[in-house]
Amino acid sequence: MAKAKQAIEQATAIPAPGDIVQELPPSTEQAQIPPARPLLFPELQPAELPKPVDPFAYSDIKDIVRVAAGYQCAVKFLHRDDYLAYLACPDDVEAHGRTIHAECEARAADGVPDYFPSDAEFLAVAQERMSGELRRASSEVTKYQDRVDVDDASDADIGLLLAWKKYRVALNRIPNQAGYPHVITWPVIPDTPAI
Structure with missing residues (x-):
């Protein structure tokens, strides 16, 4: 057991710089690959694989x-x-x-119909945009109202608070417009300075 351990250590030891390492001459013999053995069960020979189907045909x-x-x-x-x-x-x-x-x-060219959205689709798009704009306006009103409430609002903040409240009121009046939901005149978003 001790000899086997010693042989393994010698075989796996990394030579130190300056040690003489014996190099083996290159082999001139070609490795022989054994011929393929015939299948025991020819009926189990792999069939030709089906060609892949083009998924976009x-x-x-x-x-x-x-x-x-x-x-x-x-x-x-x-x-x-x-x-x-x-x-x-x-x-x-x-x-x-x-x-x-x-x-x-x-x-x-033979005549393809054009798609026209239904009244329900027009209404859904209008309500979705209105909801988003109302959330934005309410967020801005809250921001400026908080500044006014704690007595930390500038004149510009007070002006923007009033502008956002007017915008929110105008958004809530959109369903009262004559062409709603097919024709909508959207109110102008107040200019918010970069903070």
């Missing part, structure tokens, strides 16, 4: 509608059993997207 496009960004359509991709909703844009980063857009564009 398609066979049909239908229900084309022109929208602001391009064309909304339904595309039947070869690897799917059903149609998928697809937005085809002219500046799509993928080649298949640009190809689908070009095909929709070609079919547009």
Whole structure:
């Protein structure tokens, strides 16, 4: 056991600088690779792998509608059993997207309907913007009102507090406009100086 341990230590020892290290001459013999053994069960020989399916290959496009960004359509991709909703844009980063857009564009000459948002969609967009603007206005009113409440407001702060309160009132009156939600005159956002 002691001899084996000593042999291992000598074999793994790193030579110190100046030690003579014996180099082995390069081998001139080629390593022989044994020939492939025949399979014991030829019926289990690996079959040829199927070629990968192009996930972007398609066979049909239908229900084309022109929208602001391009064309909304339904595309039947070869690897799917059903149609998928697809937005085809002219500046799509993928080649298949640009190809689908070009095909929709070609079919547009035959007459493709334009998309017009419903009243509910107009209303939802208007309410979403109004909510965001009201949150912003309330935050600004709170900021300037706090300065007034602790008697630390400058004349500019008092002016901005009044301007943001007027803006918030104008936002709350938007639903009373004649063309709402199709035509909206949005109030002007008060100028806030950089703090």
